[in-house]
Amino acid sequence: MTDQKIKNMEEFAAKSGVSRPTVSKYFNDPASVRKTTRARIETALERYDFRPNVYAVNQNRRLTKNIGIVVPYVADPFFAEIARNIEKRCIDAGFSPSTYSSHGRPEQEVEILDTLRSMRPAGVLLAPLGRASDRKSIEAFCHDVPTVLFDSNIEDIGATFIGSDNFQSVPLLVDYLCRTGEPPCFFEMAPVNPNAKKRRDAYLMAMNNLGHTPNVIRASGEGWEFENVGYSEGRRILSEGAFPSQTILCSNDRIAIGLLAAAYETGVHVGITEGCSLRVAGHDDHPFSKFTCPSLTTVAQDYAAISERSVESLLALIEGGGNDSVDGALFKGQLVMRSSA
């Protein structure tokens, strides 16, 4: 490996003894050039380690090899993990992913989509904010760019949707809770997205199916600071003794984490062992749920399946020229029994 700098593809082509366009072909698909040619280029590559100018490449390709990934909130480890998972799969498929976070703000989401559009990406994987999203902007975007929605759906938008089947996962947990103790009440915030709404509906359905009376507790609070809401509202309600059941199913793990902290501080013992007066369960199997006190019983979303299928769908969509829509998928959750319920 010499340290000599190669300025451009022309120069590199000269070094390797082939014409520039041939080198270009090679970089677009190494298998498309003759074996002997490929060998020459690769030999030169080892010596000079040249990389085509990204900007020139993207300017001239009809479609870039970029894939945009948009999540509502990266500071939530759940999304950080799934984004990482998706990134990896994109890279393996030969694309260049880049991840953006809406940070819970609709304007930011629109801004990201604008930026993304101007990058002419091959496709986009979008986990929308949900209710707060600017529906029109997203619709327009999906019209222009092959887009797969994941995690949270927006009806009739995007080529397809990949997510969890809340109507499977929530009843699973409800069944378990009813089977092992007092039927749960449901602790939620004003739904930020369809998932939250579906979970509540799934809870109502499951309870009715089992012949129990459902009971929804709505915590006041907005935004994405779930722990905070779970904590402060949890404290308030606990101190008033106002939870209608000793079993509380939270709309997601982050609310449950807040509630557990509230219970701890209020002196309410949570868990399934002797001397506990409250059971708490969550939903998602958040990376931190293993480390709550007590550890949180929850339903694990199938990260791997969701990210894999999302990428697959997007690639299929890209392959097909972005025209035909692709089948969506809802994955089942898995019960994770820990100590809190």
Place this chain on the structure above:
Amino acid sequence: MTDQKIKNMEEFAAKSGVSRPTVSKYFNDPASVRKTTRARIETALERYDFRPNVYAVNQNRRLTKNIGIVVPYVADPFFAEIARNIEKRCIDAGFSPSTYSSHGRPEQEVEILDTLRSMRPAGVLLAPLGRASDRKSIEAFCHDVPTVLFDSNIEDIGATFIGSDNFQSVPLLVDYLCRTGEPPCFFEMAPVNPNAKKRRDAYLMAMNNLGHTPNVIRASGEGWEFENVGYSEGRRILSEGAFPSQTILCSNDRIAIGLLAAAYETGVHVGITEGCSLRVAGHDDHPFSKFTCPSLTTVAQDYAAISERSVESLLALIEGGGNDSVDGALFKGQLVMRSSA
């Protein structure tokens, strides 16, 4: 706003009644064109909403307006937050930040740097992995690209370093702990970066200064799964009754979070109230520290100051053509007294 699509700057210039290069000037600095001209362009802008092709722009500019942000692990909310903070400041300064995560893997870090280099960014803000980092690669990178290190330093690399002053923050906590109870032992993993090492050294120093005998407990385990290590090693050591002090200062909050879970499960009561047999403190004021059981006493790093100063330094560096190095800075931590110690 008509829906007519503008293909390129040429076309847009025609619509606004000025020449293309003038439009180009406008986009580089609106103040650099005559007021009447600006008005024309902006009128047209409202009608057609045109954006210059990013790739063409970046291909031709000597230096792009891109800024790279590299963190060791975005799934750690601490880094997610600081990255977000930095992003915002870059945008405000008229740059286009993009964030990358090494995911704890040195190869990935090198890969990111390679990608970044080929993007010819104006500058890079790098929080290196630390010990695991490939020093040579990073050194070479910093030689080519104006780079400011933050959070974790690598001696003699990069134009400057911005971070926390562990030799202030750790003694602060040690003082507090000694003042309020039994002097702490120090619970750490094999240091992944200079911060971890400095914290231990600062602990040793602080204890000696106070005339106490320091005591370091090394948890076996590697990587960035701090909670896991804190938890499993915590359980082991607790069950053996092997912590040499009833006060445990953890190298960071994430280890403390794991340890708290271990204590809870082992039936060891943590806190400063009657009936507690253990005190636990952390370092960083991790976003989740408020919600541990009990809530975690820790030292808050000055997120805001670090991110602000990092960006300022980088901008100064870019301004100066990347030549002259810029002053570094270490910010003080603030004691956050909660319930665990």
Place this chain on the structure above:
DNA sequence: TACCTAAGTTTACGCGCGTAAAATTTAGAT
């Protein structure tokens, strides 16, 4: 050995924009 075809390579052109240098306009002073 001559010939054919498919695979691979080269020629030639354009992508959309930055920017130096030339040409023009503006504004202040006479």
Place this chain on the structure above:
DNA sequence: ATCTAAATTTTACGCGCGTAAACTTAGGTA
């Protein structure tokens, strides 16, 4: 009204690469 320096705009060229079309070559067949 006229001149001049400064401010602004235009002309002209190049950036690094993708890609269609023209051109070679390799490898197999009769």
